[in-house]
Amino acid sequence: MIIRPRRLRSTPTIREMVRETTLSVKDFICPIFVKHGYLKRDPIFSMPGQYQFSVDTIVEEAEELWGLGIPSVILFGLPDKKDATGSSSWAEGGIVQAAIAAIKERLPEMVVITDVCLCEYTDHGHCGVIKNNKVDNDATLVLLARQAVSHARAGADFVAPSDMMDGRVAVIRKALDRENFQDTGILSYAVKYASAFYGPFREAADSAPQFGDRASYQMDPANALEALKEAELDMEEGADIIMVKPAMPYLDIITKVREISLVPLAAYNVSGEYSMVKAAELHGWIDGKRVMMEMLTSIKRAGADLILSYFAKDAARALNF
Numbered sequence: 340m341i342i343r344p345r346r347l348r349s350t351p352t353i354r355e356m357v358r359e360t361t362l363s364v365k366d367f368i369c370p371i372f373v374k375h376g377y378l379k380r381d382p383i384f385s386m387p388g389q390y391q392f393s394v395d396t397i398v399e400e401a402e403e404l405w406g407l408g409i410p411s412v413i414l415f416g417l418p419d420k421k422d423a424t425g426s427s428s429w430a431e432g433g434i435v436q437a438a439i440a441a442i443k444e445r446l447p448e449m450v451v452i453t454d455v456c457l458c459e460y461t462d463h464g465h466c467g468v469i470k471n472n473k474v475d476n477d478a479t480l481v482l483l484a485r486q487a488v489s490h491a492r493a494g495a496d497f498v499a500p501s502d503m504m505d506g507r508v509a510v511i512r513k514a515l516d517r518e519n520f521q522d523t524g525i526l527s528y529a530v531k532y533a534s535a536f537y538g539p540f541r542e543a544a545d546s547a548p549q550f551g552d553r554a555s556y557q558m559d560p561a562n563a564l565e566a567l568k569e570a571e572l573d574m575e576e577g578a579d580i581i582m583v584k585p586a587m588p589y590l591d592i593i594t595k596v597r598e599i600s601l602v603p604l605a606a607y608n609v610s611g612e613y614s615m616v617k618a619a620e621l622h623g624w625i626d627g628k629r630v631m632m633e634m635l636t637s638i639k640r641a642g643a644d645l646i647l648s649y650f651a652k653d654a655a656r657a658l659n660f
């Protein structure tokens with residue numbers, strides 16, 4: 340007798356019935372960039388189809404995403420001035436703070452997440468403050484906590500620290516609780532690799548380090564055990580959701596972290612993953628839509644419960660027809 344697995348692949352209906360992984364628009368968190376000004380929708384050249392919005396237009400964008408069924412956005416800010424400590428990141432009228440308030444006013448149900456980091460706000464482009472030519476861990480924690488509290492005050496539902504300093508989840512949790520933001524959650528970039536796949540983002544967010552690289556704080560791409568350690572630490576420190584980043588080159592890590600994680604797991608399908616597909620599609624070398632859906636399905640199959648992706652809008656359209 341021949342065992343015939345092909346029987347279960349013979350018609351679209353059967354394939355649908357036995358499909359093990361299905362994407363939903365509810366899986367997506369859409370990253371968006373916000374800057375000062377009015378009526379801005381400036382294209383990001385390294386990320387075709389992505390824009391830097393001003394506060395007025397980002398609300399329109401959020402409405403469109405919400406209309407497609409996407410439940411959540413994560414905000415990245417481009418400040419009008421940078422300094423050594425990234426002080427504009429916790430300013431009352433800061434750009435992210437203004438965007439949170441505007442989106443929440445129009446769409447109170449939408450889940451607004453904010454990236455918490457200093458790299459977009461420091462003149463040196465590192466994710467922490469510099470002391471003796473090094474990124475100083477503990478001096479940075481205070482500033483991250485300040486930034487997180489100011490996002491919570493503006494109405495963020497979750498803050499998402501992406502800096503990879505040790506101990507930041509605990510420090511941020513404590514600061515939020517102290518200021519009576521016990522309902523503001525933490526989505527921690529728990530497992531974040533020092534990746535070249537962030538290249539296009541650094542143009543989009545104007546956040547490239549002006550000297551050196553991020554290898555002394557972000558993880559070595561060769562390490563997997565260390566991912567489990569980072570994930571466990573962040574869960575112990577009180578992260579509500581943890582994240583692995585990037586996604587596609589780290590599917591094994593997503594699977595391993597999923598096995599030990601007692602909280603929802605997000606994966607960040609980063610800028611380089613997006614731009615590679617868009618570039619090849621623009622050349623006519625691949626079917627961009629099919630590659631996108633295959634990538635996103637693979638990230639979910641690997642174990643991600645939530646997916647941060649620049650493809651969120653395209654994927655939602657494909658899923659809604």
Ligand code: PBG
Nearest residue numbers: 456458501536537540609610611
């Ligand atoms: C900020 C931050 C980065 C990304 C998200 N938050 C860049 C970096 O660490 O250099 C990358 C996102 C992407 O590439 O899409 N620290």
